Structures are given as structure tokens and as C-alpha cells.
Amino acid sequence: EAPSGLVMDFYKESCPQAEEIIREQVKLLYKRHKNTAFSWLRNLFHDCAVESCDASLLLDSTRKTISEKETDRSFGMRNFRYLEDIKDAVERECPGVVSCSDILVLSARDGIVSVGGPHIPLKTGRRDGRKSRADLVEKFLPDHNESISSVLEKFSAMGIDTPGLVALLGAHSVGRTHCVKLVHRLYPEVDPALNPDHVPHMLKKCYDPLPDPKSVQYVRNDRGTPMKLDNNYYVNILENKGLLMVDHELAHDPRTRPYVKKMAKSQDYFFQHFSRAIALLSENNPLTGEQGEIRRHCNLANKRFSED
Numbered sequence: 001e002a003p004s005g006l007v008m009d010f011y012k013e014s015c016p017q018a019e020e021i022i023r024e025q026v027k028l029l030y031k032r033h034k035n036t037a038f039s040w041l042r043n044l045f046h047d048c049a050v051e052s053c054d055a056s057l058l059l060d061s062t063r064k065t066i067s068e069k070e071t072d073r074s075f076g077m078r079n080f081r082y083l084e085d086i087k088d089a090v091e092r093e094c095p096g097v098v099s100c101s102d103i104l105v106l107s108a109r110d111g112i113v114s115v116g117g118p119h120i121p122l123k124t125g126r127r128d129g130r131k132s133r134a135d136l137v138e139k140f141l142p143d144h145n146e147s148i149s150s151v152l153e154k155f156s157a158m159g160i161d162t163p164g165l166v167a168l169l170g171a172h173s174v175g176r177t178h179c180v181k182l183v184h185r186l187y188p189e190v191d192p193a194l195n196p197d198h199v200p201h202m203l204k205k206c207y208d209p210l211p212d213p214k215s216v217q218y219v220r221n222d223r224g225t226p227m228k229l230d231n232n233y234y235v236n237i238l239e240n241k242g243l244l245m246v247d248h249e250l251a252h253d254p255r256t257r258p259y260v261k262k263m264a265k266s267q268d269y270f271f272q273h274f275s276r277a278i279a280l281l282s283e284n285n286p287l288t289g290e291q292g293e294i295r296r297h298c299n300l301a302n303k304r305f306s307e308d
């Protein structure tokens, strides 16, 4: 048993079909809505990095607390309702056995495979937290324009080293970024660090210097292969086509640039470090044993009769 308390195939006896059901559901959802796979991957970061892989991310706001989902750092996150579909399919077979935090982690693993990434063996046995930690989101999740020093620090606190961080940001090889997070690089002046060949496309997509946060104006993170998790992200950022300031800085900071270059050259090298770092992220500070609970619905903590 690992120090985290997690093990391979935790549900081997209690729900042997669990991992298979999740894999099937992820595949079905991917067929219908390709972008669900991006969401499962982003969920892993936004849940596990915020204190613990405890599915705190999935909780709705209550009368007393605002949810992590509703904070600015979660801007653009989507497809939460489809995660409930996976949970429901698992509950039909094994009611009350499989945690939402394990479903979140395993759906990320299978989503990575859907978009052409590596298959990463991951441990299970996580239990679900009862509290949304919106108050901690800013402490743990870097902002889009944060310095590489601060980003390295946040990841190293989870045991993730420099090549691990560089590999994880390769997740920005898929998906999109909304214009609200980009207009500061376009207006009032275009950031001279941006590749001039990329600017007309960005201006066309983000024509409004003050986009309505509710509108769906966005730019794809990787124009070349937007639906594939590949090393094209590193090629882009070396060509100054990274959308976020952190993407751009990653290619230029002397600590991270050597790894960016290696990953741009070798997809294998990228996948190796990506797999290792995803495993570390997925084991960040889990609740195990008697801690936490197995949630019935991923968006709600279980009712406790003493509390009502």
C-alpha cells in the first residue's frame, strides 16, 4: 500500500465492474460530445490541486457556501452534468460503493485515452469530502498570468517537479480559452510577444475588447490539432502562439524552456512525464479509510440526519 493509502483496483471485490463501467460511459459520452474528454482532464487539475482529490470541485453552492465551480478560477468549466451520468451508471450496479473522487480521476484517465493520450494506470480508494473549498481555490490554482516561479512553487508543494509541470501544461493542447482571459493581450495594444501570424485569428475570434463574460467567444488552445492531446502545444508556445501568459512564459523561462524544447521534439518524452505527473496529481492528499464519505450524488454531500 502506498503512503497515500490508495491501491490499484480498490473496487476489485466491492464492485469489480466499476472501472469498466466508467470506461464505457466515458467512451459513449465522448462519441456524443467530444469536449467532455477535455472537461474530465481539467477536472483532475481543479479538484486534486485544491487541497485534495476529494471531489470538492463537484459540490453545488448551498445557502451557506459558494461552490468552487462558481469561482473565477473555474471559468469556462463545463459538462458537470455528464459526470452525474457516469455516477448514475455506476450506482445502478453498485449503490453507495464508488466515490465521486475516484470517478472523477478515472474519467480523466479514460478521457486522456479518448483524445489520443497515453493510458495511465491509476490507484483508487479515494473518499469524498463534504465541503466545497472555494476559499482555497486562489491559494492552490494559479491564475492565467501568474509567474512561472509561483506556478513551480504551487506544483512542487504537490511533489510535482519542473518537467512534471511542463508536461501537465501540455493539457492545453486541447480545448479552448474564452476571450475574457485573452483580451488583455490584444487591447488596447497587441502584446508584442505574440506571434504576428497568430494575431489576426485571435482578433477575429475576440473582436470585442470587453466581451460579455456570458458570451461564448473563445479561441482554440491548439489551432493545429485542437482535439488531440499531442506535443503540438510545445511547438506552438515555442512559436509564441501560446494563448495564456503562463503558456508563453513556460517557453521562455530558463527553468522550463529546456523541457519545452524536448517535449516539442518527442511525443514519447512528453507522454512519459505527463503520465508520471498525472499520477502524482491524482494522489494529492486523498481522503481514505474512514475519512469523508461515498457521496450518493456528486453535486451534493450526503444528508446527515443530525444536521437538519
Ligand code: HEM
Pocket: 035, 038, 039, 041, 042, 044, 045, 075, 076, 077, 078, 142, 143, 144, 145, 151, 168, 169, 171, 172, 174, 175, 176, 177, 178, 179, 181, 244, 246
Ligand atoms: C498554471 C496552471 C494553469 C492555468 C493558469 C490554467 C488556466 C486555464 C485557463 C484560463 C483555461 C481557459 C478556460 C476557459 O476560458 O474556458 C484553461 C483551459 C484548460 N485547462 Fe488549464 N490551466 C493550468 C493548468 C492546467 C492543467 C495542469 C491541466 C490538466 C492537467 C489543465 C487543463 C485544461 C484543459 C483541458 C482546458 C480546456 C478546457 C475546455 O476546453 O473545456 N490546465 N486552463
Ligand SMILES: [Ca+2]
Pocket: 046, 047, 048, 049, 050, 051, 052, 053, 054, 055, 056, 057
Ligand atoms: Ca478538491
Ligand SMILES: [Ca+2]
Pocket: 173, 174, 222, 224, 225, 226, 227, 228, 229, 230, 231, 232, 233
Ligand atoms: Ca493538440
